[in-house]
Amino acid sequence: MPPHDKAKLFEKHTLPYLDPLYAYAHSLTGNGVEAEDLVQETFLKAFRAFDSFKDGTNLKAWLFRILKNTFINEFHQKKRFEEFGGNGSEDEAYEKLIAAQKTEAAQPNVEKDVFGGSFGDEVAQALDALPPEFRTAIYMADVEEMSYEEIAEVMEIPIGTVRSRIARGRKILQVRLRKYAKDAGYIKGGG
Amino acid sequence: MALCKNSLEKISAYVDRELSRSEAEALEAHLSACGLCRKVLRATRMEKDLLKHTYSPMKAPARLAKRIKADIREKSTTVGFYAYDISHDAYLIESLPQRPFDIVSASIQETAAFLSKFVGFPVHVPDLAYAGFGMKGGRLWHTVARISALIVYEDASGNAVSLFEIKKERVRRSGATEVVADNKSFYLGKAYGYNGVVWLQRDVAFGLVGGLPHDKLLEIARAAAANLEQ
16 A cells, blocks of 8 residues: 555544543643653554554444553553552452552642642542553543453453452542532532 | 452453353352342442443543654653653663764864754753763764764773753653752663663753662762753
């Protein structure tokens, strides 16, 4: 295929996913500037690998997977995973997260008195507490409304793992979101 | 909230409509009897709603599509990926059957003129003598993405480093570990046992690669940058 046609074909098929990929990148990086770079790099990588893409495979899942791997392997440089014991098992990492959250809860929370910033910022902050693998699983279920089977394809993990990651990640997320939800009137009072 | 531990995962899957009919019915029966699990259900639905409403409406800035289209045609890259790429290139060059340099000259001017003519932009050849490195030769290196000039230096103990040069526009400043030294940003990357240090100076993206550790490479990179300032 002439190079020019390849570029056109690629753009035609992939650019419709630009907005969802950008939103997902935003959920990972927590800011627009890095999200743009991450998406840009994802498209460049996808373009380089486009020849190996087989018709009939799930293009959307493929693009999300490239973005996730780019973020974890090169962009994010595994910082968070190392923080939470990336060399250990997922269970260990999860236990550390829960422990970290308990320590945080026991300390006087300065942020509690701080209002301001948009609601989206607060959701982003809450998400930031989760390692990218947990965040991705929840994000795909909530925002992209993917089935667990599709999420398993994006993340290259078994469906059972998808299910447990979503449940465990949500437990952490819900504690963090509680305050914001109250402020926004989602839930009332002491609950 | 640690009660009904088994229900937690069930409730989560229920909200995502991932339970079978019989599982869903069993859970619904439990929910009608358990206030705590109903609370968890509400919190889960709230969280799902929040995420959906935060991210679904998000639109990529219009410039992003333009940047991507330009990228696909020009294949530019971020500085972090460039550091990674040249480390990979250094590995490739080393593992290929030995091929003579495209230019071997003791003259900095002659080497720079030769390489510049082929790559189509002014190549700068720093003098690394006072960092202990002598010039061995120059090479032109083609990858799918670009053409680079590279100059190979070696010290008295046989440690070789390669200095890659491409046009600055091809490299974007983001997504890498940044070290600031001498009021300049240096970016670190590595691949296949090779380390890379990238910096932008004049109109060129310089990438110094070698088997040496990052701190040693950074020292040489700083010497090269200082030499080019003169």
